[in-house]
Amino acid sequence: MKSVFALEETLGTNWLNKLGITILVLGLALFGIYELGQLGPAGKVGLSYVVSLALLAGGMFFERRERYRVLGHTLIGGGWALLFFTTYALNHVRAMRVMDSAGADLVLMLVVALAMVLHTLRYRSQVVTGIAFLLAYWTVSLSQDDVYSLASGVVLALGLVTIVMKMGWFELEVFGILSSYLNHLYWLYRLLGPEGAHGHAFPEYHASTALLLFYWLIFRVSYIVRKTRSPQGEHVSSAAALLNTLLLLGTMKFQSVQPELAFVALLVIGAAEFSFGQLPLTKRRREAFVVLSVLGAALMISAVPFRYSGNNVAILWLIGGEALLLAGVLVSEVVFRRLGLLAGLLVGLHLVGVDFRQLMAVRQSSEHLVLTAGVMFTLCAAVFYLNALFIGGRWKSFFGESPDVQLIDGHSYLGGLAAASAAWALCSQDWTAVAFAGIMLTLAVLGQKLRSFHLQVQYGLIGTLILYRVVLFNLHSEAPAHTHIAMRLFTLPAMAAMFYVTAKWAQLRDDSNQRTFRGLFALAGTALVTSLIDYEVPELWQPAAAILFAVALVEIGQWIRYYAIAWHAHLLSGLAVLAALTADQSSTHRWHDVPLHAFGALPVVAGLYWIAKRIGVPNTDHVNTARIAYSWAGTGMMLWVLNEAVPLPWIAVSWIVLAIALALVMRRIGYRQLAWQANVVAACAVARAYTANFSLEQTVSPGVSLRLVTVSLVAAGLYFLSRKATIPDSESKRAITYLHTFAATALLALLAWYEAPGAWLAAVWAIFALVLALVDHHFELEDLAWQAHALAALAMVRSVSLNLYINEAWHGISVRLLSLAIVTVVMYALAQVIRMPQEWRNREFHHIYSWAASALVSLLMWYELRPLSVAVGWAVFGLVLFEYGLLRNTRQFRFQAYLALTAAFGRIFFANLAAGNPGEFWGPRIYTVLPLTLIFFFVYAQLDADQATVRDDRRLHFDDLLGYLGTASVIALLYFQFANDWLVTMWAVAVFVLFGMALLLDRSIFLHQGILLTIGTCVRGVMHNLFGASYFSGGDWTGRYFVLGSAVAVLLACLPFAFRLRDRRQGQTLPIRWMGALVRRPEQFMFFAPILLLTLMLALKMRAGMVTVAWGIEGVLIILLALAVNERSYRLTGLILLLVCVGKIILRDAWGLAPRDRYITFIILGAALLLVSFLYSKYREAIRQFL
Known part of the structure; x- marks a missing residue:
C-alpha cells in the first residue's frame, strides 16, 4: 500500500507538472505558429512573452515554498523554454516575425540562452535545466524554415x-x-x-x-x-x-549526395576518433581511451568494404586482424588483442555471409572443383586454428578472462567452419562425405590429445553434417531399389569404420554426457551399416538380415564389453520387426494360400527369443526389461502370423486359442509374462470379434449363425481365462478376472443387439441387468454387480437415444410408453436390490437409479405435453418431488426437485417468454411464467426456515439458487416486455430496488443479484445503447443521451446504499473471491460501472477534437469528488484518466487533429495537469490521512 501511494504521490506531485508544462508550452508554441489573423505577429509575440514571464514569476514564487518547490522548478523551466522559443520566433517563425535581421535574433537567442544558463544554475537543479533546454529544443523544432x-x-x-x-x-x-x-x-x-x-x-x-x-x-x-x-x-x-x-553518421547518411565518398567519411572520422583516443588527456581515463580507440578502429575497418567492394575483403581483414593480434601479444596491450580477435570474427562473418553463400550458389548448379574458394577457406582454417590452438595455448595468460576466452574459442569454431567449407569446395559427389569424415577423425584425435571440449563440439557437428551428406548423395536413393552400387558399397562401410574409430577417441572423461557423446558416434556407424542393408538386401531377406545383425551386435558387445551397443541391437530388432510387417504387403508371393512374408517372420521370432535369452549387460533392470520386451515382441509376431495365415472368420477363435495355450504354459513353467501376454492376446481376440465377427451373416446350421458360434466360443474362452490367465497371489488377479468376465458379458450383450428386435433391446438389457443383480445379491459375485451397473447404463442410453423417438403402438398402447415403463420400473427396483458396499449405500450411491428414473419421467413429459406446458409440468413435478423428499426426509428426491425446477426455468427461455404478441401485458408469457416464479419463491421460503431436514440443502446453497431463479425470471420478463432502448433504465431501477431490499431486509443475496444485474446493465448499455442500432438511428438528445444518462444517474444513486452496506459488512468475514470482494466494497463497483458508461458515451458523442478535453475535465471532476468522499480508488481513476489523455495526445491528437483543436487541447489539458499537480501538492497530508 505504501508503494502504491508513493507511486501516486510521485505522479501527482512530480510527473504531472512536468507533463502539464510540456503540453502547455507546446500548445502555446502551436498557438503562436498557427496563422491567427486577429492577433497578428506582434500580438502573439507579446502574449507569448507575457505567458513566459508569468510562468517564470509563478515558478520563482512557488520555488520559495518547500511544498510547491517541484512545481516551481517545473514552471521556471517551462517559462525559459517558452521565452527562448519566442525569441527564436522573432525572425524564424513566419506567423510571429517582427524582426528582419537574423543576426540580431541570433544575438538575442545567445543572450536568452546565457540568462537561462545563469538562472537555472542558481537552483542547481537538473530538473529545471533539463526542462528548459529540452522544451526549448522541442518548441524550436516545430518551426524551422531554412x-x-x-x-x-x-x-x-x-x-x-x-x-x-x-x-x-x-x-x-x-x-x-x-x-x-x-x-x-x-x-x-x-x-x-x-x-x-x-x-x-x-x-x-x-x-x-x-x-x-x-x-x-x-x-x-x-x-x-x-x-x-x-x-x-x-x-x-x-x-x-x-x-x-x-x-x-546516421544523419550524414540520410543527407548523402555522393555515396561513393562514404569510404572517405568513415576513414577520416575513424582516424579522428582513434587519434582523439591516443591523446594524453584521453589516456588518463581508461574507459575513454578504450571507447575512442575501438570506435576509431571499427570505423576504419568498416570503411574497407566501401572502397574494395569488388574484391574479397576477408583477406585484408584477416591480415589486419592478425597484425593487431600479434601486436597485442607482443606489446601486452589488451585493446589491440581484442581488436584483432574481433577482426577475426568479422572475417568469419564475411565467410559466412558472402563467401559461403557464393560457394552454395556454385554447388547448387554443379559439383565441380572450386579451387579458389577451397584455397581461401583452407587458409582461413589454418589461421583460425593457429590462433585458437597455438597462440591461445602459448600465451594462455592473455586469454584466460572474459571476453578473451570467448573470442579465442570463437576462432576455433570459425576454423572448423572454414575446414568443412574447404572440404566441400575441393571434393565432390560421394567423396565429400569421406573428406568430412577425415576431418572429423582428425579433430577427434586432436581433441583427445588436447582435452578440448570445443574441438569435441566441432567434430560432433561435422559428424551431423556427414550424416546429412550421406542422406543426400552417398545413399543414392534415386537409384532403383536393391540395386548394387559400387560407390555405396565402398563409402558407407569406410565412413562407418571412421565413426566407430571416432567413437573410440570421443570420450574425454568418464561421465554420462561423454558416454552419451561416444555412443552417438557408434550409433552413426551402426546406422550406416543398417542403411546398407536397407538399400542392398532384397526385401524378403531384410528381416532375417536385420535380426542377424542385431544378434551379432549383442554377441560382439558382450565380447568387447561395450554394453552400450546393446541399444543398437534393440533398434535393429525393432527395424527387423518393422521390415517383417511391411515386406510384400500385397502378398504377391504365396505358398498354398499362405503369404511368404508370414514365413519370413519366423526367423525374426526366433531371433527375438534368442536375444531375450542371451542378452547380458551389467544393469539387471536393463536385462529384465529387455527380456520382457523381446518375449512380448515374439508373441506379437506370432499373433500377426496367425492373422495372416488363418481364414478371416476364425481369426478371433485362433487368437483365443493362442491365449489359452499361453495361459496353460504359464501355469506349467511359471513365467508370469506369459500370463500378461495371454491377457493381451485375449483382448485382441475380443477386439477382432467385435470388429469382424458381428457382421457375419452366414449360418452353420438352420437357426444357428456363424456369428453366434464364433462369438460364443470367444466368450467361453474369456470365461475360462478369467480363472486360468491370472497369476497366483498377484494383486492384479481380481482386475484380470473382472476384465475377462466383463468382456464376455459385453460380447453377449452386443450379441443381443444383433439378435433381438430393436424396439425391445432396452427392456432386454434392463431385465438382464436385474437378473445379474439378483444373482449377485444371492451368491455374492461382485463382478456381476458391476456388469449389472453397466447393462443398466446401456439400457438408459438405449432408452434415451432410441425408445423416446418410437411412435409405434402395440395393441393400441404406445411402444415408447411400455418400453420406458419397463425400464423405469427396473431402475426403481435396482435402487432397492442392487448390492454395493455399505459405505456407498450410506453415501446414497444407489439413488443413481432413482435419478435415472426421474430423468425418464421428465423426458416423457417433454414428449407427451404441449410446448408451453412443459415448463409448468416440470415445475409441478419438481414441487411434488420436493414435498415428498421433505415428507420422507430423503434429500436425493429434493435434489431431483431442484434440478427439475432449474430445467423449468431454462425451458421458459425457449418457449414461454417468446409466446404472445409484442407489447401484450396479459398473455401466455405472463400466465405461464408467473406460476413458476411463485413456485421458486415458495420453495425458497420453505428452505429459509430453520429446519434440520433442509440443513444440507442450505449448505449446498440451493436456497440461493432458487432465490436467483425467482429474480432471474422477473428480469427475463422485463427483457421481453421492454425490448427497446429503455430496458437499460428498467434494469437500473431493478438494481436500485435490489440494493434497497438488501439494506432493508439485510439479505446479502439481493446485494449479489444487484451487483450481477449492474454488470448486465452495463453490458446492455454498451452493446445496445452505445454500439447498437438505436445509438446510430436515434439522432435527438433523448435517444442518444437521456435513456443511457438516466440509467447512469440511477446507478450512481445507488452509491448511498452501497456506502451503508460497506459500513455494515466491515466486521464480517467473507470468502476471498471476486464476489466477496465486491460485497465487501460495493461502492467501488457502483462507481466504476457508471463512470465507464459515461466515459464511453463521451468518447462516442463528443466531436473528435474535443474528446480529450472532455476526458480531461471528467478526470479533474473525479479527483475533486475523490477528495470530497475520501476515496483513494476514485482519485486513482481520475489520475489514470488524465494519463490516458496524455497518451492520446502523444499517439493521436498531436498528429491527427486540426491546428485549432490541437493547440486548444494542448493548452486546456496542460492547464488541467498543472491544476491537479497543484492539488496533490496542497492536499498531500490530507491524502495520506485518507490512505
Whole structure:
C-alpha cells in the first residue's frame, strides 16, 4: 500500500507538472505558429512573452515554498523554454516575425540562452535545466524554415555543454545530443522526404554538413576535456560519446549526395576518433581511451568494404586482424588483442555471409572443383586454428578472462567452419562425405590429445553434417531399389569404420554426457551399416538380415564389453520387426494360400527369443526389461502370423486359442509374462470379434449363425481365462478376472443387439441387468454387480437415444410408453436390490437409479405435453418431488426437485417468454411464467426456515439458487416486455430496488443479484445503447443521451446504499473471491460501472477534437469528488484518466487533429495537469490521512 501511494504521490506531485508544462508550452508554441489573423505577429509575440514571464514569476514564487518547490522548478523551466522559443520566433517563425535581421535574433537567442544558463544554475537543479533546454529544443523544432534557423540548436548545444561541464550532469548531455541531431534530422525529413537525399544534391547540403560536424565537435571536445567523479558518470559519458558518432553518421547518411565518398567519411572520422583516443588527456581515463580507440578502429575497418567492394575483403581483414593480434601479444596491450580477435570474427562473418553463400550458389548448379574458394577457406582454417590452438595455448595468460576466452574459442569454431567449407569446395559427389569424415577423425584425435571440449563440439557437428551428406548423395536413393552400387558399397562401410574409430577417441572423461557423446558416434556407424542393408538386401531377406545383425551386435558387445551397443541391437530388432510387417504387403508371393512374408517372420521370432535369452549387460533392470520386451515382441509376431495365415472368420477363435495355450504354459513353467501376454492376446481376440465377427451373416446350421458360434466360443474362452490367465497371489488377479468376465458379458450383450428386435433391446438389457443383480445379491459375485451397473447404463442410453423417438403402438398402447415403463420400473427396483458396499449405500450411491428414473419421467413429459406446458409440468413435478423428499426426509428426491425446477426455468427461455404478441401485458408469457416464479419463491421460503431436514440443502446453497431463479425470471420478463432502448433504465431501477431490499431486509443475496444485474446493465448499455442500432438511428438528445444518462444517474444513486452496506459488512468475514470482494466494497463497483458508461458515451458523442478535453475535465471532476468522499480508488481513476489523455495526445491528437483543436487541447489539458499537480501538492497530508 505504501508503494502504491508513493507511486501516486510521485505522479501527482512530480510527473504531472512536468507533463502539464510540456503540453502547455507546446500548445502555446502551436498557438503562436498557427496563422491567427486577429492577433497578428506582434500580438502573439507579446502574449507569448507575457505567458513566459508569468510562468517564470509563478515558478520563482512557488520555488520559495518547500511544498510547491517541484512545481516551481517545473514552471521556471517551462517559462525559459517558452521565452527562448519566442525569441527564436522573432525572425524564424513566419506567423510571429517582427524582426528582419537574423543576426540580431541570433544575438538575442545567445543572450536568452546565457540568462537561462545563469538562472537555472542558481537552483542547481537538473530538473529545471533539463526542462528548459529540452522544451526549448522541442518548441524550436516545430518551426524551422531554412538551414539558418538551425543556428538555435547550436546555441542550445553550447549552453547545454557549458552546464554539463560545470555541474557534471552527464545524463542531460545524452538528451541534448538526441535533441540536437533529431531536430536536424526532422528538418532534413521535411526538406528531403522519407527517402532522404538519395544521391541528389540540394542547396543546403554544405551548411547542413557543417552544422552536423560542429555538433559532433562540440560534444566530442566536451567528452575529452571533462573530469568524471564516479564510474557511473564515466559510463554515461561513454554512452553519450558513442551516441554522438552514431547519430552523426546516421544523419550524414540520410543527407548523402555522393555515396561513393562514404569510404572517405568513415576513414577520416575513424582516424579522428582513434587519434582523439591516443591523446594524453584521453589516456588518463581508461574507459575513454578504450571507447575512442575501438570506435576509431571499427570505423576504419568498416570503411574497407566501401572502397574494395569488388574484391574479397576477408583477406585484408584477416591480415589486419592478425597484425593487431600479434601486436597485442607482443606489446601486452589488451585493446589491440581484442581488436584483432574481433577482426577475426568479422572475417568469419564475411565467410559466412558472402563467401559461403557464393560457394552454395556454385554447388547448387554443379559439383565441380572450386579451387579458389577451397584455397581461401583452407587458409582461413589454418589461421583460425593457429590462433585458437597455438597462440591461445602459448600465451594462455592473455586469454584466460572474459571476453578473451570467448573470442579465442570463437576462432576455433570459425576454423572448423572454414575446414568443412574447404572440404566441400575441393571434393565432390560421394567423396565429400569421406573428406568430412577425415576431418572429423582428425579433430577427434586432436581433441583427445588436447582435452578440448570445443574441438569435441566441432567434430560432433561435422559428424551431423556427414550424416546429412550421406542422406543426400552417398545413399543414392534415386537409384532403383536393391540395386548394387559400387560407390555405396565402398563409402558407407569406410565412413562407418571412421565413426566407430571416432567413437573410440570421443570420450574425454568418464561421465554420462561423454558416454552419451561416444555412443552417438557408434550409433552413426551402426546406422550406416543398417542403411546398407536397407538399400542392398532384397526385401524378403531384410528381416532375417536385420535380426542377424542385431544378434551379432549383442554377441560382439558382450565380447568387447561395450554394453552400450546393446541399444543398437534393440533398434535393429525393432527395424527387423518393422521390415517383417511391411515386406510384400500385397502378398504377391504365396505358398498354398499362405503369404511368404508370414514365413519370413519366423526367423525374426526366433531371433527375438534368442536375444531375450542371451542378452547380458551389467544393469539387471536393463536385462529384465529387455527380456520382457523381446518375449512380448515374439508373441506379437506370432499373433500377426496367425492373422495372416488363418481364414478371416476364425481369426478371433485362433487368437483365443493362442491365449489359452499361453495361459496353460504359464501355469506349467511359471513365467508370469506369459500370463500378461495371454491377457493381451485375449483382448485382441475380443477386439477382432467385435470388429469382424458381428457382421457375419452366414449360418452353420438352420437357426444357428456363424456369428453366434464364433462369438460364443470367444466368450467361453474369456470365461475360462478369467480363472486360468491370472497369476497366483498377484494383486492384479481380481482386475484380470473382472476384465475377462466383463468382456464376455459385453460380447453377449452386443450379441443381443444383433439378435433381438430393436424396439425391445432396452427392456432386454434392463431385465438382464436385474437378473445379474439378483444373482449377485444371492451368491455374492461382485463382478456381476458391476456388469449389472453397466447393462443398466446401456439400457438408459438405449432408452434415451432410441425408445423416446418410437411412435409405434402395440395393441393400441404406445411402444415408447411400455418400453420406458419397463425400464423405469427396473431402475426403481435396482435402487432397492442392487448390492454395493455399505459405505456407498450410506453415501446414497444407489439413488443413481432413482435419478435415472426421474430423468425418464421428465423426458416423457417433454414428449407427451404441449410446448408451453412443459415448463409448468416440470415445475409441478419438481414441487411434488420436493414435498415428498421433505415428507420422507430423503434429500436425493429434493435434489431431483431442484434440478427439475432449474430445467423449468431454462425451458421458459425457449418457449414461454417468446409466446404472445409484442407489447401484450396479459398473455401466455405472463400466465405461464408467473406460476413458476411463485413456485421458486415458495420453495425458497420453505428452505429459509430453520429446519434440520433442509440443513444440507442450505449448505449446498440451493436456497440461493432458487432465490436467483425467482429474480432471474422477473428480469427475463422485463427483457421481453421492454425490448427497446429503455430496458437499460428498467434494469437500473431493478438494481436500485435490489440494493434497497438488501439494506432493508439485510439479505446479502439481493446485494449479489444487484451487483450481477449492474454488470448486465452495463453490458446492455454498451452493446445496445452505445454500439447498437438505436445509438446510430436515434439522432435527438433523448435517444442518444437521456435513456443511457438516466440509467447512469440511477446507478450512481445507488452509491448511498452501497456506502451503508460497506459500513455494515466491515466486521464480517467473507470468502476471498471476486464476489466477496465486491460485497465487501460495493461502492467501488457502483462507481466504476457508471463512470465507464459515461466515459464511453463521451468518447462516442463528443466531436473528435474535443474528446480529450472532455476526458480531461471528467478526470479533474473525479479527483475533486475523490477528495470530497475520501476515496483513494476514485482519485486513482481520475489520475489514470488524465494519463490516458496524455497518451492520446502523444499517439493521436498531436498528429491527427486540426491546428485549432490541437493547440486548444494542448493548452486546456496542460492547464488541467498543472491544476491537479497543484492539488496533490496542497492536499498531500490530507491524502495520506485518507490512505
